[in-house]
Amino acid sequence: MKGVIFLLLTISLSHADPRGKPYQKAKVCHEFNILGKEKFSALAVIMNSRKYSNATFEEIDHLVKAIASLAETCCVEGVTELCYDNKASSLSEKSCDPKSPFPKHSGVASCCVHKGLERKLCLADLKQPPKEFPTYVEPSNEELCGSFKTNPHIFFYRFLYEYTSNYAHAPLQVVLNSTENYLNMIKECCTSKKPTPCFLNQRLQRHPLHLLTVMSNRLCSRYTIYGTEKLKFSAAIMFSQKVPSAEFKDVMPTVEQGTRLLAKCCGSLTDNCIEKELSGNIQQICKKLSKDARVAECCKKLPVDTLHCLHSMSAAESIVLPGLQLPSSSQLCKKGKNQELEKYMFELARRNTKLPEVFVDKLYESVAVVVKKCCGSENSNSCLEKKKSQLNEEMKMYISEGNELCGEYNKYPFSEFKQRIIKSLNKRVPKLTSSKVDEIAEQRADLASTCCIINAPPVYCKEKINKVIGNRCAQEPCLI
Template sequence: MKAGTVSILLLLFTYSHGLERGKDYFKEKVCNEYNILGKKHFHSLSIVMNSRKYSNATIDEIMNLVNKMVHLAEKCCTAGADPDCYDNESSAFSNKSCSPDAPFPKHPGIAGCCTEKGLARKLCLAALRHPPKEFPTYVEPSNEEICDTFKKDPQGFEDRFLAEYSSDYSYAPLPVLLNSTRTYLSTVRTCCASTQQTTCFLKERLQQKPIQALTHLSNKACSIYTLLGKNKTKISYLIKFTQQSPSLPFENAIALAEEASEILSKCCANLEENCIQNEIKIHIANICNTVCARNERIKTCCTAKDDMGKYLCIYSLPWDKHPEVPQAPSSIDEGICRAGSEVDIYRYISDVARQYTRAPEALLITLYDASQAATNDCCGQPNPQSCFTEKNSQTIAPLQPLIVKGNELCAEYSDHTFVEFLKRLKENAMPLLPPGILNTEDYLSALVEQKTNYVSKCCHLNAPPAYCGMQVAAFISNSAVLTPGRRPA
């Protein structure tokens, strides 16, 4: 690992662990790293860190915060600075953050932090973080625009890129993100000074493709891990592996899912430079050894030249279209209350995913939540059998037809062009509209738009879990109105 990277990771370690040990330790380590890195690198790193923490902030809010942090370090971390400088300046900083017109990133937790005093307030503010950004907003300019902007204002270009890119990939492991931004800016400096800019950018982008793929995939995976937690991430991967390869035995699918969630648990917040790369290499080998004999699509992916190529190929595979499986179980019962029966819920979800390979993951996660809740409520009851009967009828069984409809809707979306999908959706919706609607066309258009928004974002593997989870409620409430499938006679 390069010396510069070591210093950067030490600083990141300082920020996270210094918060736990108090202001003197925090001041000492921040000042030490500021003096090691120098103002420029400290400035750049502060942009990355704060853009990761506040991924929904504006660039002006990020730069106001960064400039204040750099000013604090510059003023209080030099030789001969007043011993109380850091404490006084950081106190003024936290007080300003609590002002209604503060120019810093907004966060709903700020109000709670601002009820605290002194160090407690500072630590509370420092611990705030926005949730992952599920829909990236950074759009890379053309080569000409990049170089024109860079030549006019190199520092401004770098600052804006670091802020926008880091906010989009805020949950990629830090070593991965830093490597990605460093190589990109190096490319810009090199190619914008070249007499053959187009050729230079093409060559550099081809070389950097594995780095960018790792950044994208690890950010997506770690975002899911953050949103769902370790156990539900395992369920998510179980659904993915099952829907991609429904012939894969449950025991193999759950083992691979558990391995995937363990990797994220180990590497998402890890500062080791190659943690995620090393773990993915082992994981890919296990996938290829386990699944290839049963799935020609994954077997083809496993012939790629490198591990990242294999992983990207497997990650990008769509659902299996032709499940050939027995009927899935319709409910869970009191037998699940025995010791060690958590695996029975996993098996139940896997069986449903195996039968409905194109049902949105968010619906299957909802089924898992309902099954888990029923287990928690019923297994301590004097009469668990009657409790499960009630829960099945009230919360679990009603989800079954919705999963069927979701599977059919996503199959329609996957198997047809978008124009044909819209046409079929409208045709199937017309006979089902409630009677007495005055503005039939407006009502139909609104329903079609709602369904289209849902399927375009949620009818594929690796769909954004938070957005699709929120949309499930809307999908459930309107499920009886738009039923895909055959055209009306």
């Protein structure tokens, strides 16, 4: 099984690099003949659903059938040496057909202007960005068993497509374990004389494995989007708002250890790295932060449940802390590992625990641009002093606007929340037409419903915040 994982990574869309053809053909045929068509095709569904997570089931199905056909036709005794190469080349040609049934990708057209090797290598590199937040909803037990009994083959493949495309960021071995466990549950319970108690028992047993898939997908998604340094900042802000009593010096070691874990495990293909490494990081978090009663309660659970509990915790109420000043230019511009701006944002987040992390991240990015520009100027102190007053004013305005938006969203029913936005806009900007007011209110309501929540999707929310809250700077020079 582990060997075929590598093989499927190398033959997506069958655009293999000709320089490795002899090895790849031998590898493909060896694994196809060991696994058989069914298991080979199942793994092809998993790999390509992860690679093309926004493709339809029909597109993935066409692609998998093409890959399986390549192996089935050219991996038998007596075929010519050219069988494999010619069939792979024909699939490459098919990918460039505007009516191709394979997964759609905006980069296909630019790849298809090339010929031969360059085209194949270009097509092989294409990959859709994974979904930022899963949309898979599991059917009822009755629906599951109905679909399974109607056509087990299609049921298995469709489930593999749905599940793996939704958790494409989770480490491969975690997904393989979880999907195998789920399909075994379906086979056992849908053929049981007492399916209801069977499902209940099996779901209880599978809970840690599914939760590991959900959490590792969430964490690895953040790691992929943010990268190492940005993820450390994001995690530190999360802890500052959920445990505002914790100090920066206590939070950072746990954040750095967790980031190293993700760097090591998110791209792992053949082992249970994240499962093995997780408990050590959870132990450190609990050791450092369990003075907080809510953290202590989470830490009574099993490691993966503790992780889920910590990430699901709502933001705490802000605590009374001394006033906060933007660091001096000498602090912000000193060389080496400089965490002064991160410390400042951490402290700012402790004082504004209800301002979601995605809003704090946008603020941090904007301030970092100003700081970097001033620190690179001839007189950094003079530059920052000139900007400081405007920065403080704009930060205050941005935080106030974010707090008001998210505070009201979480306080009122959605319909009332939207009406309050409209009333506020009519009061603040009376010259706006009713249609423009409705348009802005719709934008703000949409922003709040997606981004004023725990674990909001960072890429989507960054674009939304820039568009909605950033609009206030359209007619004047703004730093943020």
